[in-house]
Amino acid sequence: MAKKYLEIRWHGRGGMGAKTGALLLGEAMMQQGKYIQAFPEYGPERRGAPVTAYNRIADEPIRIHYGIKSPDVIMVLDPTLLNTENVWKGVREDTVFIVNSGLEPSELKEKFNIKNNLFVVNATGISESIIGRNLPNTPMLGAFVKATGALPFDEFIKSVEERLRMKYKEDIVLKNLEAIKKAYEEVKEA
Amino acid sequence: MEKDKFIKMALTGNEAYAYAMKQINPDVVAAYPITPATEIVQIFSKYVADGLVDTEFVPVESEHSAMSACVGASVAGARVMTGTASQGLALMHEILYIAAGLRLPIVMAVVNRALSAPINIHGDQSDTMGSRDAGWIQIYTENADEAYHSVIMAIKIAESVNLPAMVMLDGFIISHEMEVVNTLPDEEVKKFIGERKPLYNLFDFQNPITVGPLDLQDYYFEHKRQQMEAMFNAKKVIPEITKEYNDTFGTNIPAFVEPYKLEDAEYAIVAMSSAAGTMKEIIDEWRSKGEKVGLLRLRITRPFPYEEIRKYLAGIKAVGIMDRAETHSTMGGPMLQEIKAALYDLANRPRITGFVFGLGGRDFDDEQANTILTMVKEMKDGKELPLYSFIGVRE
Numbered sequence: 001m002a003k004k005y006l007e008i009r010w011h012g013r014g015g016m017g018a019k020t021g022a023l024l025l026g027e028a029m030m031q032q033g034k035y036i037q038a039f040p041e042y043g044p045e046r047r048g049a050p051v052t053a054y055n056r057i058a059d060e061p062i063r064i065h066y067g068i069k070s071p072d073v074i075m076v077l078d079p080t081l082l083n084t085e086n087v088w089k090g091v092r093e094d095t096v097f098i099v100n101s102g103l104e105p106s107e108l109k110e111k112f113n114i115k116n117n118l119f120v121v122n123a124t125g126i127s128e129s130i131i132g133r134n135l136p137n138t139p140m141l142g143a144f145v146k147a148t149g150a151l152p153f154d155e156f157i158k159s160v161e162e163r164l165r166m167k168y169k170e171d172i173v174l175k176n177l178e179a180i181k182k183a184y185e186e187v188k189e190a
Numbered sequence: 191m192e193k194d195k196f197i198k199m200a201l202t203g204n205e206a207y208a209y210a211m212k213q214i215n216p217d218v219v220a221a222y223p224i225t226p227a228t229e230i231v232q233i234f235s236k237y238v239a240d241g242l243v244d245t246e247f248v249p250v251e252s253e254h255s256a257m258s259a260c261v262g263a264s265v266a267g268a269r270v271m272t273g274t275a276s277q278g279l280a281l282m283h284e285i286l287y288i289a290a291g292l293r294l295p296i297v298m299a300v301v302n303r304a305l306s307a308p309i310n311i312h313g314d315q316s317d318t319m320g321s322r323d324a325g326w327i328q329i330y331t332e333n334a335d336e337a338y339h340s341v342i343m344a345i346k347i348a349e350s351v352n353l354p355a356m357v358m359l360d361g362f363i364i365s366h367e368m369e370v371v372n373t374l375p376d377e378e379v380k381k382f383i384g385e386r387k388p389l390y391n392l393f394d395f396q397n398p399i400t401v402g403p404l405d406l407q408d409y410y411f412e413h414k415r416q417q418m419e420a421m422f423n424a425k426k427v428i429p430e431i432t433k434e435y436n437d438t439f440g441t442n443i444p445a446f447v448e449p450y451k452l453e454d455a456e457y458a459i460v461a462m463s464s465a466a467g468t469m470k471e472i473i474d475e476w477r478s479k480g481e482k483v484g485l486l487r488l489r490i491t492r493p494f495p496y497e498e499i500r501k502y503l504a505g506i507k508a509v510g511i512m513d514r515a516e517t518h519s520t521m522g523g524p525m526l527q528e529i530k531a532a533l534y535d536l537a538n539r540p541r542i543t544g545f546v547f548g549l550g551g552r553d554f555d556d557e558q559a560n561t562i563l564t565m566v567k568e569m570k571d572g573k574e575l576p577l578y579s580f581i582g583v584r585e
Contacts (some may be wrong), residue, residue, distance in 0.1 A: 026368045027200040036200060039367035042312070061370075063467035065333075065363050066555040 006150065007068045008055040011087050012077030015047040017137030021075070022053035025141060028159035029057045032151045037062050050081060057150070071095060073148060077123070077136045079103075082112040091116065098143050098187075100124055100136045105190030118190040119147040121183045130179045131172075138176045139183035146187045153184060196372035196439075203364035206338040206371050207273060207299040207357075208233035212243055213379040214345055216297075217268035217386075220248035220259035222278060225311045226361040227301040230273035253278040257285035257296075264294035265401050267391035269345070272296065275361060276303035279317045283324070286354075290325025291417060292401060295348035295355070295386070298326075299341055302463070302514075303361040304550045312551020313361030315463070319515040319524045325417060327355035327424055328492040330462045334359070334369045339435065339443055342374075345383045346431050351424045352389065353417075360464040360514075362551060374439060382438065425493045446495035448487040449502050451477060455484035457508040457570040458540075459562065460529060462488045465512060465547070465554045472559040483563060488525060496532045503533060508570035509540040510562055514548045522546065522578035541569055544578030558582045 008025070012018030019040040026038030037056040043049070054068045070090035079101040081087050097116050100123035101108050108120055121143040123136035138160070145156050157177060164173045201209060207230045211219070219238075223231040238247040246263075250256045253274055264270045274282065279300060289296050300318055304310040318328060329344060331337040337359040348355040359365060374382075390399050405413060432445040450470055452458060461469045466487040476483050486502050488495070503509055511530075513523020521527055526544030533539040545562055548554045558581050569575045 023200075023368055030198060030200045030370050035370050037367055037369055038200075039362075042362055042366065063333075063471045064556070065360075065367070065464040065468050066553045069555070 003072070004058055004060070005062065006055075006057040006073070007071045008057070008073045008075060009068050009071040010051075010053040010055075010075045010077065011081045012051050012053075012137070013047075013081070014049045014051050016051070016077045017135055018051045018053040018075075018077055021077075021137035021141060022055050024138070024160055024163055025055055025144065026057075027163050028151060028156050029055075031159045032155065034058065035061050041067065050084065050086065052086065073098065073144070075140055075144065076100060077140060079108065079112075082114075096147065098140065098147050100140055105188050109190050114190075119143055119187050120190065121187040123183055126179050126182050126186070130182065131175045139179045142180035142183035143187040146184045147189070157181070195375065195378075197375065199371050199373050200368050201334055201338070201371045202229070202366055202368050203334040203337055203359045204229035204301065204366065205233060206334040207341060207359070208237070209371075209373065210338045210341040210379075211271055211273075211299070212237045213374070213376050214269075214271065214342060214383060215243045215380070216245055216271040218246045218248065218260070218263035218270045219272060220250055220256045220263065220270070221272045221274070222250050222253050222256045224253070224275050224278040226303055226313070226365045227273050227275040227278070227299070229365070230299055230301070234273075253281040254285060257282040257289065260296045261285060261289050261292065261294060264289070264296050265292065265392050267386070267388040267393065269349075269386040270294070270296045271298065273299035273301070275301040276305055276311075276317045279321060280305060283321060286321055286324035286326060288402070289354045291413070293352040293417065293420065295345075295352055297341065297344045297348050298354070298356040299337075300356045300358045301361045301365045302358050310550040311361070313363045313365075313514075314549045314551060315358070315513075315515040316549075318356065318358055319517075321356075322492055322524065325353065325421070326492060327351075327353055327421075327428075327490070328358070329355065329490050330358045330488070331364075332463055332467050332487065332489075334364055334367070335371045336443060337364065338371050338373060339439075339441055342379055342383060343431055343435050343443075347424065347428055349386050350427045350431065351420045353420050353424060358463065363464045372441070378439070382435065421493045428490065428493075444487070444489055446488075446490045447498045447502065448489060450485040450487065452484035452486060452502055452506070454482055455506055456482040457510075457566050458484045458486060458503065458506050459510050459512065459566065460486045460488055460503075460525065461512040462491075462525070463514070465514065468554060468556070469512075469559050472556055472563065476563055481563075481567070483567070491525070491528075494528060494532070499529055499532045500536055503529075503540055504536055505538045506540045508566050509542050510545055510566035510569075511542060512545045512547060512562065514546075514554075516546055516549070526578055543569055543575040545581045546578060547581040549583075552582055554582070
């Protein structure tokens with residue numbers, strides 16, 4: 001059966017914003033006329049503990065309600081998680097990895113023995129220099145848009161801006177947008 | 191309303207509930223937060239603080255008090271709403287019967303969650319299945335969009351028959367999942383639900399009434415008989431109001447049950463809530479392989495859709511009934527037993543087996559759906575199955 005859904009799995013640690021990243025992406029894709037799901041996997045909520053979140057994106061209403069087992073795209077907010085089994089669950093040959101790391105794509109490929117299509121962006125470095133702390137989720141979205149071409153970048157920025165404005169102050173919004181743009185420009189394909 | 195007037199919003203189930211409550215703008219909300227329904231109370235109290243609703247918000251110290259405050263406000267003629275889950279609903283249990291017995295059209299947004307012990311915050315339907323005889327209308331929704339529309343409809347249904355109504359969605363699976371919700375403009379919601387017109391009002395001093403006095407052998411039975419009459423009336427009113435809603439807004443929400451590919455089905459599944467969505471998708475896969483299988487989604491369980499269940503399941507060879515709750519009777523889940531009772535005197539009743547699945551939020555996935563379909567197909571072909579089976583559990 002042809003794949004009806006684009007399925008994305010986020011891996012981060014508590015406090016990195018994996019869930020918020022999934023929600024922002026979901027909302028942006030809805031504004032593209034898509035049907036979406038964005039949901040975190042809930043366990044004990046602790047800062048630093050591994051967190052998983054999911055997106056499904058489709059052209060028709062999504063009826064299934066269970067965790068994503070074999071994702072099309074894996075978003076890794078903390079590269080040390082590449083050492084954990086969960087990140088590798090259900091990975092297919094054509095699964096795309098987008099990883100937050102300061103390493104060069106070739107170094108990262110070798111270090112974690114990644115055979116898949118890999119995109120790397122220093123989301124931590126970008127967020128620390130622009131936002132002032134390690135919040136890799138929004139820059140990772142910039143990398144996602146570049147890597148997948150799932151939606152036009154300017155429309156994506158507009159949608160994220162709207163959503164962030166509902167919750168955050170002006171300078172936080174602008175800094176996040178700047179971080180997204182920088183990540184969009186800097187993401188490298190291995 | 192034109193169909194394209196929907197305002198598409200990306201909302202979690204809890205956000206959809208809270209947003210519907212904002213548009214309903216009830217006179218009183220008394221509530222106590224509990225996972226996974228906390229956000230309903232949290233978001234709604236923010237609407238109150240921001241002056242976006244006219245609601246008197248009563249932050250109480252427990253769910254027992256929450257429902258008690260709801261009862262008091264409703265007796266005074268107010269339109270009253272609340273929200274809860276799991277242990278919170280269990281703590282309300284005593285007052286649920288009082289709300290129903292006093293014929294108060296309180297509407298409650300419930301997020302289904304397992305009951306302790308062992309302690310668990312995730313989605314199953316043990317909580318509301320435990321209150322199914324409390325006299326409330328019970329509406330189980332499949333996703334955030336349906337939950338949103340169902341809460342609005344529930345106001346009109348409850349106030350039409352003077353009975354309280356609870357609307358359910360699955361804890362975490364829907365309450366914390368963002369989906370596309372087709373919302374209505376504020377004024378359309380306002381127009382549809384109108385004003386509450388209570389039959390009696392405690393504050394109408396020209397026509398004083400007494401509420402809740404002792405009612406012994408002389409009249410208690412008559413009052414209970416009248417309460418039952420209201421539930422019989424709900425059976426007539428629910429399809430009418432659902433049709434009015436669908437006709438007005440262009441939605442397509444079923445009333446009591448949703449038949450799915452049952453016309454030529456040789457075997458079928460009965461499922462509720464989010465699991466029904468997953469099951470529909472897997473049934474499509476089986477259909478594409480030529481299997482004559484369908485689904486009946488049970489949406490309203492109180493009043494129980496006895497006639498609809500008989501209509502749709504008569505003549506089907508084998509039916510598997512899914513329960514995300516136990517009765518601890520050793521006779522299977524609550525819906526297995528009630529559906530069996532509904533079909534008992536039907537000449538061409540199907541062979542039936544039950545499935546208890548997903549307790550404590552155990553993910554109900556395609557694999558489990560396929561297992562259930564395989565078992566029901568085997569029963570259709572003559573295999574003997576047990577009274578009911580546990581799906582997706584380590585034995």
